[in-house]
Amino acid sequence: xxxxxxxxxxxxxxxxxxxxxxxxxxxxxxxxxxxxxxxxxxxxxxxxxxxxxxxxxxxxxxxxxxxxxxxxxxxxxxxxxxxxxxxxxxxxxxxxxxxxxxxxxxxxxxxxxxxxxxxxxxxxxxxxxxxxxxxxxxxxxxxxxxxxxxxxxxxxxxxxxxxxxxxxxxxxxxxxxxxxxxxxxxxxxxxxxxxxxxxxxxxxxxxxxxxxxxxxxxxxxxxxxxxxxxxxxxxxxxxxxxxxxxxxxxxxxxxxxxxxxxxxxxxxxxxxxxxxxxxxxxxxxxxxxxxxxxxxxxxxxxxxxxxxxxxxxxxxxxxxxxxxxxxxxxxxxxxxxxxxxxxxxxxxxxxxxxxxxxxxxxxxxxxxxxxxxxxxxxxxxxxxxxxxxxxxxxxxxxxxxxxxxxxxxxxxxxxxxxxxxxxxxxxxxxxxxxxxxxxxxxxxxxxxxxxxxxxxxxxxxxxxxxxxxxxxxxxxxxxxxxxxxxxxxxxxxxxxxxxxxxxxxxxxxxxxxxxxxxxxxxxxxxxxxxxxxxxxxxxxxxxxxxxxxxxxx
Amino acid sequence: xxxxxxxxxxxxxxxxxxxxxxxxxxxxxxxxxxxxxxxxxxxxxxxxxxxxxxxxxxxxxxxxxxxxxxxxxxxxxxxxxxxxxxxxxxxxxxxxxxxxxxxxxxxxxxxxxxxxxxxxxxxxxxxxxxxxxxxxxxxxxxxxxxxxxxxxxxxxxxxxxxxxxxxxxxxxxxxxxxxxxxxxxxxxxxxxxxxxxxxxxxxxxxxxxxxxxxxxxxxxxxxxxxxxxxxxxxxxxxxxxxxxxxxxxxx
Numbered sequence: 001x002x003x004x005x006x007x008x009x010x011x012x013x014x015x016x017x018x019x020x021x022x023x024x025x026x027x028x029x030x031x032x033x034x035x036x037x038x039x040x041x042x043x044x045x046x047x048x049x050x051x052x053x054x055x056x057x058x059x060x061x062x063x064x065x066x067x068x069x070x071x072x073x074x075x076x077x078x079x080x081x082x083x084x085x086x087x088x089x090x091x092x093x094x095x096x097x098x099x100x101x102x103x104x105x106x107x108x109x110x111x112x113x114x115x116x117x118x119x120x121x122x123x124x125x126x127x128x129x130x131x132x133x134x135x136x137x138x139x140x141x142x143x144x145x146x147x148x149x150x151x152x153x154x155x156x157x158x159x160x161x162x163x164x165x166x167x168x169x170x171x172x173x174x175x176x177x178x179x180x181x182x183x184x185x186x187x188x189x190x191x192x193x194x195x196x197x198x199x200x201x202x203x204x205x206x207x208x209x210x211x212x213x214x215x216x217x218x219x220x221x222x223x224x225x226x227x228x229x230x231x232x233x234x235x236x237x238x239x240x241x242x243x244x245x246x247x248x249x250x251x252x253x254x255x256x257x258x259x260x261x262x263x264x265x266x267x268x269x270x271x272x273x274x275x276x277x278x279x280x281x282x283x284x285x286x287x288x289x290x291x292x293x294x295x296x297x298x299x300x301x302x303x304x305x306x307x308x309x310x311x312x313x314x315x316x317x318x319x320x321x322x323x324x325x326x327x328x329x330x331x332x333x334x335x336x337x338x339x340x341x342x343x344x345x346x347x348x349x350x351x352x353x354x355x356x357x358x359x360x361x362x363x364x365x366x367x368x369x370x371x372x373x374x375x376x377x378x379x380x381x382x383x384x385x386x387x388x389x390x391x392x393x394x395x396x397x398x399x400x401x402x403x404x405x406x407x408x409x410x411x412x413x414x415x416x417x418x419x420x421x422x423x424x425x426x427x428x429x430x431x432x433x434x435x436x437x438x439x440x441x442x443x444x445x446x447x448x449x450x451x452x453x454x455x456x457x458x459x460x461x462x463x464x465x466x467x468x469x470x471x472x473x474x475x476x477x478x479x480x481x482x483x484x485x486x487x488x489x490x491x492x493x494x495x496x497x498x499x500x501x502x503x504x505x506x507x508x509x510x511x512x513x514x515x516x517x518x519x520x521x522x523x524x525x526x527x528x529x530x531x532x533x534x535x536x537x538x539x540x541x542x543x544x545x546x547x548x549x550x551x552x553x
Numbered sequence: 554x555x556x557x558x559x560x561x562x563x564x565x566x567x568x569x570x571x572x573x574x575x576x577x578x579x580x581x582x583x584x585x586x587x588x589x590x591x592x593x594x595x596x597x598x599x600x601x602x603x604x605x606x607x608x609x610x611x612x613x614x615x616x617x618x619x620x621x622x623x624x625x626x627x628x629x630x631x632x633x634x635x636x637x638x639x640x641x642x643x644x645x646x647x648x649x650x651x652x653x654x655x656x657x658x659x660x661x662x663x664x665x666x667x668x669x670x671x672x673x674x675x676x677x678x679x680x681x682x683x684x685x686x687x688x689x690x691x692x693x694x695x696x697x698x699x700x701x702x703x704x705x706x707x708x709x710x711x712x713x714x715x716x717x718x719x720x721x722x723x724x725x726x727x728x729x730x731x732x733x734x735x736x737x738x739x740x741x742x743x744x745x746x747x748x749x750x751x752x753x754x755x756x757x758x759x760x761x762x763x764x765x766x767x768x769x770x771x772x773x774x775x776x777x778x779x780x781x782x783x784x785x786x787x788x789x790x791x792x793x794x795x796x797x798x799x800x801x802x803x804x
Contacts, residue, residue, distance in 0.1 A: 314653030322641040389639035399627035
């Protein structure tokens, strides 16, 4: 039966591939190329890091394997948390579950089918990112192809084990609390754990790893490097197996590989057995709609009282209500708060001891905070249009223009994003005690970046609408999401390049160079900056509006 | 009224709607029939502006859907076959939202929303999120939303599917009342009995083409030559359904 279920997935995949339109082929090719480009970029980055660590006298190799163990541990944690979220959707809320549950499919086979689906979706991307790291490790240390082969073979049970942790948690939680509300609790819990995990990693100050002077006793540092990292975790078995593969120690490799494969088989056998008992209880409970009686009050909308025109006010009112009732959004807000806190902590810990450097960092903060805002835009602004989902017909058939819908989405995004931008900019400038010019320039630039990014997010979101997806991650990781992110990063890079000129003149003035300000150049920069922002605002916006106006449901 | 002239819609090699000409005057309930995949839902989407035609035009209440889109949409009310509505709004909130979008005055909303909820026996559910509604209840709230803004042209795609008998009866009565008041009703349906009882005229579409159009008497007279009785027989006669009768008997 599992074979038959798997066959339908293969057929679906093959049919999707063979029925691609020429546009879809070009689009997918572009997407694949861009993905490969990203992997090559990561490889270059990892290569630099690995090559640097490898050259540290005496402890280079120890450092490398310590880093590898930490990378694998982080991977394990990320896949486990991702598995928790993914399995919640696939095991309990997939669109085909009603059909499959009605069909004469044994429950355990159905569970395995969905478990394998969860495994794939929660791990493929995180797993893929390991490839450039391992290739960098291979290149720097001159390991053979056998090492890479061992890595591929060992990754399979490793990722399967990590995903199983998340799945087991979901399975038990839905069994113990079989309700649709559990989904909300899981969303909040997993986001909280991600926030805590991220905070823990950051507050542990991993940069101290390559600063032996940070530990008082050298022997203590060496002992730390040599000690296994989370010895009883599959991440350590994988690291030990890879280390053995690198050193040609076949027995150690075989022992750790057996541990990984043996555990994976045992864990999945146990999961299947457990699913036979508990899966249906959770599934059944998760389907029940939640009762939440709201007051039946027909009063003027707050948005109208604030002076918004009728249609814009109504759209904003609808957006506000639906957004804050969706727990998935709150959990993301928790993550953002954690991110902002860690960001400011990192700024505060920067070892900067002179005022010029501090002002320079305040300017560079435009880039890093801009990146954070672009990432937030990818999560909140870009999907805003697509999140109308199958209800799009309501707006599509209503007497409301696409422009008005886009303006409302923009407004809803830009207000919180401006607040975050202000916190990031003002707090950073305060921590750094940046001079007035640098602080003013960076705050102004960051505000403009925020507004432009919000317009870009809505514009690209309208250009690539996805009204029939099952979850928001499919929207973020789509081609449109990639195009938005690439354009946003390009725009931020261009902003930094243009503003670097006045910044340079400002520094020259600080260093006492007379006539540092070339006003012609300032005018040229201002014009260029204006053109850049006008283009970044208007082009995706108008293209998106036209695409959405022509959109056929 | 609805005026359709030379309407064409293609999806790749498939012509879903092929040179459709049709006029539905004000106050008429028009039944649009046809087998699955005939192009009925595509026609509904073209009338309501959810799809752009490859050729031809649609005018709704005198407004061209392509060039006077917002005016046309303001005059239109759509009830789709699958009424997906915002799951995180309550039933009453959804009506409130639609009321604002279509410019229904607040005082009117205050009066009509409780009335409409009561009419469809949703008063107790008005404060619940739509995600907890059944298919039939969502269908009812979609119908209530359309009635709230009193459109001049009402387009319904399988409006009775999923409704309980009492609500189905309410909807049928409502459609008759609205037509008497001058509302144009364009209704796709597979339920021939409804078409027989409600519709002044019926059109049958097959493979994107309007193959029959007229009052029930006209269509029955047309089909009588082949010994057909009732709309079902007329429908089967026109769509070639009788070919499968022997196969069905065998099964």
